[in-house]
Amino acid sequence: MWQPCTVLIFLATLIVVNCQNSAFDITNQIHLLRPKSGSGGDLIPGISCSSWRLGVEAHNIIDWKLIPTECEDYVGHYMLGKQYREDSKVVASEAFAYANGLNLTNDGNNIWIFDIDETTLSNLPYYADHGFGAELFNATSFNEWVDRGEAPALPESLELYNKLLSLGIKAVFLTGREEDQREVTVKNLKQAGYNNWEKLILKDSSFSGKTAVFYKSSHRRNLEKKGYKIIGNIGDQWSDLLGTPTGNRTFKLPDPMYYIG
């Protein structure tokens, strides 16, 4: 006979699986996710994973290497469940409402900066297999995943991208991925539904050893020098959004899985 707990776990699994959007299929959906409390892992003794996540998103907790061990299941539930998508949707909606309210003159110089990983494309299928940020980052295995070129779009970002393009704003992708991943990145962007961009800026060797803030703000400065107006800037890391010039307005997508300084 089934134990009550088994039934609960089965129901929780059903809920998690049903919360997936078919346009955003995460491979390997079956994980060892088990709620540590009735409401999805919030009430773990000693630490509030919900408070930790808020601390990360509001840029209070910085320079971290791994998510707290106690929060692996919490972060997994968050990322695979509906809240991550709801949170992303609010950010994307707010970004579009802002851009739409500007009544821009279309002189062809209006651009929007999109980060790529966990912004334009989602590596959730990879991180779901690697502890949602609880395992130390392994560049070799992560690059193998990137080189497959199969990362799905984050659906809320794809919708924002399409709506911004309809306002005459051009997309500029500015990513920490390196130049040797240009080809697979182009292929992946197109496969995920991103077909038009003004520029795709990857990191070249002149920025080796520099911080993400320095690399990204240098390129934003160059874009402004060339006459572009950075209407908005969206990324999942604060290092996408800090450093002068930031762009007219910035939008922080959720990412409780890793930190890039």
Place this chain on the structure above:
Amino acid sequence: MWQPCTVLIFLATLIVVNCQNSAFDITNQIHLLRPKSGSGGDLIPGISCSSWRLGVEAHNIIDWKLIPTECEDYVGHYMLGKQYREDSKVVASEAFAYANGLNLTNDGNNIWIFDIDETTLSNLPYYADHGFGAELFNATSFNEWVDRGEAPALPESLELYNKLLSLGIKAVFLTGREEDQREVTVKNLKQAGYNNWEKLILKDSSFSGKTAVFYKSSHRRNLEKKGYKIIGNIGDQWSDLLGTPTGNRTFKLPDPMYYIG
């Protein structure tokens, strides 16, 4: 006989009341708070109040006048329940860990900027009687509350203040309150447990009509010109933390009740 729903509401009320910390008594604890879903108001159709709150804390949702009507109960539960305090605790702990790790030389010039309302002192007793941000701000009635000088300390901030002082860091209070509230503010700070400060800066008439970002960053610049080193800066509003100079590191306390630009 009791209806199941009545029992649930009674239990929810018990939980809310029991989550209060005795050092942080909020007057008028009985509110018309009723969960709109089983887990405290998260699942309101059409809007995720949890996503809205995250959007506010991560500076994605700005320039808002009122909380969404649907989120009044959600925000009320959040503010009176344990999550607000847990979230504040994580911010304060992170701030102290940062300061403590600096191994500062005590030359008497190290300062920490504290905002006052919803940072050093809590106006939650007032907002609990005024819809937790769902009612339009009424300066007259709010100033009557301030003039009583009875705002309690936010306990997590008081603890941070005491620990920073023990590191030889001096407190500078920088508030949007105006000069005519100096006396009552001094009285209230002392009554709440804040007994030492290097400066208490209130807004004088020369800043009338200026933004909070301009007012606060101007004073931070002046402090640096005088030789102070701003080790850290904590506030509940992004306008406490934006604008050059920000201070060496900034900390954003939660506040889903109001927005100051």
